[in-house]
Structure formats: C-alpha cells, structure tokens
Amino acid sequence: MVYFQGIIAAIVIILAFIYYRKKRKDENIRKKFASQQIQYVVTPNFLVQVAKEVRTELYEYDQVQKYGKVYGTVLLSSPTIFLCEPELIQLIMSKEFTNFTNRRRIEIDDPIFGSFLSTVEGEKWKRIRSVVTPQFSTGKLKRMKPRLDDTIDTLMANFESNLKEKPELDVKEIFGAYTMDTILQIAFGSKVDSLKDTNNKIVLMAKKLFQTDISYAAMLFFLLLFMFPKLSIKIARLFNINQDFIKFFKEFSMEIIRKKRDELKDSKNMGKANNFLEMMLEAEAEHEQIQANEKEMKNENMENDQNKNTKFTKYRLYEEIEAYFNRLQLESDGTETDPSKLMTFESMSQLEYLNAVINETLRIYPPAPVERMASKDMLLKTEDGSHRLNVKKDDVIHIPVYALHRDERYFPDPETFKPERFIGNPEYHKYAYLPFGTGPRNCVAKSLALYEVKMALINTIYRYRLSVCEQTHIPMKFFNNGQILSPKDVVLRMDKRQ
Numbered sequence: 001m002v003y004f005q006g007i008i009a010a011i012v013i014i015l016a017f018i019y020y021r022k023k024r025k026d027e028n029i030r031k032k033f034a035s036q037q038i039q040y041v042v043t044p045n046f047l048v049q050v051a052k053e054v055r056t057e058l059y060e061y062d063q064v065q066k067y068g069k070v071y072g073t074v075l076l077s078s079p080t081i082f083l084c085e086p087e088l089i090q091l092i093m094s095k096e097f098t099n100f101t102n103r104r105r106i107e108i109d110d111p112i113f114g115s116f117l118s119t120v121e122g123e124k125w126k127r128i129r130s131v132v133t134p135q136f137s138t139g140k141l142k143r144m145k146p147r148l149d150d151t152i153d154t155l156m157a158n159f160e161s162n163l164k165e166k167p168e169l170d171v172k173e174i175f176g177a178y179t180m181d182t183i184l185q186i187a188f189g190s191k192v193d194s195l196k197d198t199n200n201k202i203v204l205m206a207k208k209l210f211q212t213d214i215s216y217a218a219m220l221f222f223l224l225l226f227m228f229p230k231l232s233i234k235i236a237r238l239f240n241i242n243q244d245f246i247k248f249f250k251e252f253s254m255e256i257i258r259k260k261r262d263e264l265k266d267s268k269n270m271g272k273a274n275n276f277l278e279m280m281l282e283a284e285a286e287h288e289q290i291q292a293n294e295k296e297m298k299n300e301n302m303e304n305d306q307n308k309n310t311k312f313t314k315y316r317l318y319e320e321i322e323a324y325f326n327r328l329q330l331e332s333d334g335t336e337t338d339p340s341k342l343m344t345f346e347s348m349s350q351l352e353y354l355n356a357v358i359n360e361t362l363r364i365y366p367p368a369p370v371e372r373m374a375s376k377d378m379l380l381k382t383e384d385g386s387h388r389l390n391v392k393k394d395d396v397i398h399i400p401v402y403a404l405h406r407d408e409r410y411f412p413d414p415e416t417f418k419p420e421r422f423i424g425n426p427e428y429h430k431y432a433y434l435p436f437g438t439g440p441r442n443c444v445a446k447s448l449a450l451y452e453v454k455m456a457l458i459n460t461i462y463r464y465r466l467s468v469c470e471q472t473h474i475p476m477k478f479f480n481n482g483q484i485l486s487p488k489d490v491v492l493r494m495d496k497r498q
C-alpha cells in the first residue's frame with residue numbers, strides 16, 4: 001500500500017513539474033512574441049487535435065482565417081511563426097535564405113537516419129544537397145527512363161488484371177503501388193510489383209509509415225521527441241518503438257551499398273549506374289578519386305543540366321493526350337508501336353492542359369507544409385516597407401501551404417477545381433503557390449515526381465475512361481496523420497476506351 005501511494009505521489013509530482021515547466025515556458029514565449037509585435041495564439045497540441053479527429057491542414061486553415069496571415073504559437077515545443085503572406089515568404093525563402101537554411105531541429109542519434117537530406121543542417125546540408133541535386137537532373141532521369149517505363153507497364157498490367165474482376169477500382173491503391181515501385185526502382189534498382197508482392201518487406205514497412213491514421217502512441221512519441229529528444233531516442237530503443245522499421249531499412253540499404261562499393265573498386269564498373277543509389281555511390285567513388293588527384297579536381301566538370309468543371313476537364317484532358325499520341329506516332333519512323341515508349345521528357349512538356357490539371361490538383365491538395373528556422377535575430381522588411389517581420393534566433397517559420405493556396409487574392413473561388421488558372425500567364429504571386437516548396441531547399445525530386453505523375457496520367461487516360469461510382473467518397477476522405485495529406489481509398493469506375 002505504501003509502495004502504491006509512493007508511485008501515485010511520484011506521478012503527481014512529475015505531472016505537476018511538467019505543468020509548471022510548460023506554464024513558465026508559455027509565459028516566456030508570450031513575452032517573446034509581444035516583444036516582436038507578433039500576435040500570440042495558444043493552440044492545443046497535436047494530441048488534442050488527434051483526439052478530436054481534426055485534420056491538421058483544416059485546423060491550420062481555420063486558424064489563419066481567425067488570426068490572420070502572421071501569428072505566433074508553440075508547435076512541437078518550439079516558438080513557431082505561422083506565415084501566409086507571400087511577400088514575407090519571398091524574403092525568407094530566397095533573399096535571406098542564408099539565414100533560413102534549416103528546418104525545425106530534430107535530433108536523430110543515428111549515423112544514417114541523422115543524415116537525411118530533409119533533416120540535416122547548415123554545411124552538412126549544403127554538401128549532401130550538392131551531391132543529390134545532380135542525380136535528379138533531366139540528363140540523369142533520361143538515363144533512368146527505361147526503368148521508369150517498366151513501372152508504367154506494371155501499372156497498366158495491374159489495371160488490366162484487376163478490371164477483369166470488376167469495373168470499379170481503388171485507384172489510390174494501384175497508383176500508390178506504382179509510386180512505391182517507381183521509388184524502389186529509381187532508388188535501389190529493385191524491381192517490385194508492390195500490388196502483387198503484398199508480403200514484400202519493403203512494401204509492408206513503407207505502408208506502415210504512410211498509410212494509417214496516426215496512433216496515439218506514435219503521436220505521444222513524436223511530441224516527446226521534440227520535447228526531450230535524447231531521452232525519447234533512449235525510450236524508443238528500450239521499448240522497441242519503430243525499431244523494426246529502422247533496422248530493416250538500415251540493413252537493406254547497407255547491404256546494397258556494400259555490394260556496390262565492392263563493385264566500384266574496379267574502375268571498369270564506373271558509369272554503369274542506372275538507379276539513384278548506384279549513381280550516388282559512383283559520385284562518392286568519383287569524389288574519392290578526385291580528392292586523390294588535385295589536378296583532376298580542377299578539371300571537374302559536374303553535369304549541370306538541372307535546370308470548369310469536371311466533364312470539361314476530363315474531355316479536354318483526353319483530347320489533348322489523344323492528339324499528343326497521334327502526333328508522336330506520325331512523327332515516329334514507325335518502328336516503335338507502343339505510344340508510351342514514344343514519349344520523351346521534352347515532348348511531355350507540350351501538354352499544357354495536363355500541366356494545368358496537375359498544378360491545380362497540387363494547389364487544392366498540397367501534400368505538406370514548408371518550414372524554415374531562423375539562424376539569427378533579424379528584422380525582415382519588404383523594399384516598399386509594406387510588410388515587416390521581427391524574428392528571433394531559432395524561431396520556426398511554418399508556412400501552412402494548404403491555407404496559403406486558398407488566398408482569394410491570387411486564387412479566387414479557391415475551393416473550385418479550375419485548371420484554367422494555370423494556363424497562359426497566370427496572375428498569382430510566385431510565393432503564394434508552393435506545392436514543392438521553393439528556393440535552394442525546395443523539393444529535390446520535383447522533376448522526378450512530376451514526370452512520374454504525368455507518365456501515369458497520360459497512359460491511364462489514353463487507355464481508360466474514368467468516372468465516379470457509388471463507392472466514390474465525395475468529398476474525398478483523408479488520413480488524419482499529422483502534417484502529411486494522404487487520401488484514403490479513391491474508388492472509380494474504369495472503362496476501356498475502344
């Protein structure tokens with residue numbers, strides 16, 4: 001009994017301590033934001049949002065409507081400025097980028113997981129980014145095209161075989177498997193048919209990460225990770241939280257890296273890479289050679305070629321794609337008969353309406369918010385003096401992209417799907433549309449992602465007529481999993497075109 005009372009007393013003391021600590025921190029943050037002349041808003045933490053089943057992007061959108069385009073709050077234990085004003089976003093993302101290079105700090109005590117491009121900081125980020133960026137250049141993607149064509153063949157075969165059973169399909173599941181196949185193909189050179197290989201460990205692990213509502217345990221762990229990073233990593237190890245996932249991907253990647261490093265010891269094997277990991281390893285091997293020979297280093301010449309309504313939309317999209325394929329076939333010498341093999345990176349960019357449909361989809365459903373962290377105190381001011389923002393070192397700037405894309409000044413009638421907004425010379429502020437982020441730290445794989453989406457849409461729409469059916473959720477349903485916007489099933493009827 002005394003033992004039990006002791007435990008209760010200890011729990012009460014710990015909770016009181018956490019409460020007191022939080023109260024003091026809140027008060028300090030309130031004072032801090034007041035000194036910056038930024039309105040401070042107390043928001044419930046993520047746990048409360050999850051409990052109420054409020055989707056984060058909708059919650060953030062409501063907050064922006066209520067408190068305006070700039071306000072301060074505490075998010076994941078850090079003072080965070082919510083920013084929806086394109087003029088100020090422009091300053092942070094481009095002109096003052098050197099003072100906003102990093103994202104929210106997340107300490108990961110692991111040599112591999114702590115070196116993710118998306119989380120590393122400062123000089124380390126610069127170094128890794130300069131190696132990764134050229135791997136996504138048009139030239140490198142062209143080299144990978146045969147592998148990308150393979151994944152399209154798998155996608156089409158999956159539609160074909162599933163449609164034999166019934167005309168209604170969960171296209172989210174099939175396109176999701178295609179995305180996974182493409183990434184595995186590109187990243188590791190592994191040919192996988194995720195839809196059929198349901199027991200494939202990579203597929204199971206990736207699904208575990210993205211295709212669920214977030215659990216309370218994961219949310220709690222996430223919060224702890226930001227509040228007490230070192231302690232939470234120890235707890236995760238002790239209780240085996242996510243350790244299967246971490247262990248699997250680490251071993252899987254290390255095995256491929258070991259094999260390829262061995263092969264690259266023989267210089268005859270250089271230049272044969274046709275997947276991302278091999279190209280990175282070649283880049284590493286190249287780098288080692290270069291370091292050994294300073295003269296060669298001067299001559300290093302890195303490749304730098306980076307560089308109305310639904311019925312109407314569907315009709316116009318198909319018309320454009322059909323005309324495109326007819327033209328490609330006319331222009332070809334007749335030896336290639338598969339229309340999708342005739343497609344090239346260059347020819348695809350001519351599909352103006354398809355581009356507009358993709359842009360408008362990413363405007364209404366941007367998958368992620370964008371963040372930067374200030375590396376010093378500074379006063380940001382637009383040239384005409386119309387906007388100012390006083391930031392302190394370590395303030396996180398959080399751009400709720402879902403809310404930003406609904407700014408009526410640039411996107412009138414924002415909830416309506418209107419691809420025409422992106423045709424001709426659209427008149428929106430460049431920093432009011434950020435599906436891939438912007439500036440030197442934007443999405444490194446933007447060109448691959450867009451290529452993948454276009455390939456899939458062109459091939460699907462060319463072969464099938466898609467329509468809503470009884471099982472289609474209108475509006476669409478989404479997982480409630482924090483900051484990433486991920487739809488649940490999307491069932492559509494698919495009829496083969498004659």
Ligand code: HEM
Pocket residue numbers: 117118119129183362367368369370371434435436437438439440441442443444445446448449450
């Ligand atoms: C439609 C698909 C995609 C969208 C909308 C998207 C969006 C984004 C956004 C918003 C960011 C943050 C940018 C910023 O902070 O300015 C980002 C970063 C990033 N994305 Fe993507 N992404 C997509 C696909 C991909 C794919 C397929 C990959 C990998 C194969 C990828 C790899 C990355 C990486 C590594 C970063 C971090 C870059 C850095 O910190 O330097 N993304 N993405």
